[in-house]
Amino acid sequence: MSLRHALLGLLSEGPASGYDLLKLFENSLANVWPATQSQLYGELGRLADAGLITVRSEGARGRKEYAVTEAGREELRHWLLDVKPAPIRRYEMLLRVFFFGQISTDDAIAYLREQQQAAEAAAEHLAEVGKMIAHHQDNFTVYGRLALEWGVRSNRLHQEWAEWAIGEVKAHDPTANTEPCDPS
Amino acid sequence: MSLRHALLGLLSEGPASGYDLLKLFENSLANVWPATQSQLYGELGRLADAGLITVRSEGARGRKEYAVTEAGREELRHWLLDVKPAPIRRYEMLLRVFFFGQISTDDAIAYLREQQQAAEAAAEHLAEVGKMIAHHQDNFTVYGRLALEWGVRSNRLHQEWAEWAIGEVKAHDPTANTEPCDPS
């Protein structure tokens, strides 16, 4: 049910069409809550049915400009203040780690290296986002920067963990690599 | 499609029934990939239909003991080696941060404090898991500890970020109450 609130939040900053919202999503919320076009339009319809938003005007090309209603604003506040965010529970990347026993030590290390590189790439992407929004000062961007910093730190964690995990895997099976291990 | 591979992975360590797998899940994989009972049984059926696992024997109370087939082992290896894990993209917690403009600074800070506490609680939970598995030495546990360490670091990140973000929010609106309940 979070897309619903993401849309209410975006519309709280000003009226917009489905198409506008789709564009807005791309370089902001999509980083923390992606949504496809079909999902977005569907949700807008349901939101309108529920009276949380209204069609403020119909423009050219069938464009419908939506605006939040008072009920919508209320719902958004309620969600922000009273509903606890669901913690993340699914980590496909970590799931595989449990099964390292099924592959060779070298393959496991290669997997971890890839993860490290993926985090590096993600860090570059975030740096770009940071540059793009560097001169914006709207509410949305100001607070979005908090999320951005989370991303930066998260990527660092990812990289450092992978480094450490490679060490652990090597220590557990020293035959895989040049690093010797004490034969007590 | 990850539950499929989680089950193949569990069965790779030895045959088990749906019920057994459900229990196994609880204190290991559920931390990185939760699944409900209905999902699990459903997936076992599909896995058997696909020939990736077979019913090795039927015991008392309708118990069906499943074992991986060669095709299943192959599929698991393929997934481990060739399929890139999907990165995490949904952070309900961060989504709300974008909308801090809709609530008071004090409420935003309270939200971040709650997040910090949630991370603390999660850290305690992981510490317990760590204690529980301290003396196990199976493959599963050994590699699971890598995932556990990720969790520990992740919680630390969560807490430190929240601390930092509170500072940022305060800096952005200095009228907010700075030391809420410290009478020193």
Place this chain on the structure above:
DNA sequence: CTCTGACATTCCAGTAGTGACATGTCGAAG
């Protein structure tokens, strides 16, 4: 004038996950 590309919406089939319910067996304790 025509074509292209951005604007703009709607619908649909399919998959994954949730939560609840229904059903039944077996061993052990009282």
Place this chain on the structure above:
DNA sequence: CTTCGACATGTCACTACTGGAATGTCAGAG
């Protein structure tokens, strides 16, 4: 001998999300 809790599986309705296709409008470039 009954009842209770662990064992054990199956089914259903619902929601969220994915990916793709279909449809059409309008402005500006050539």
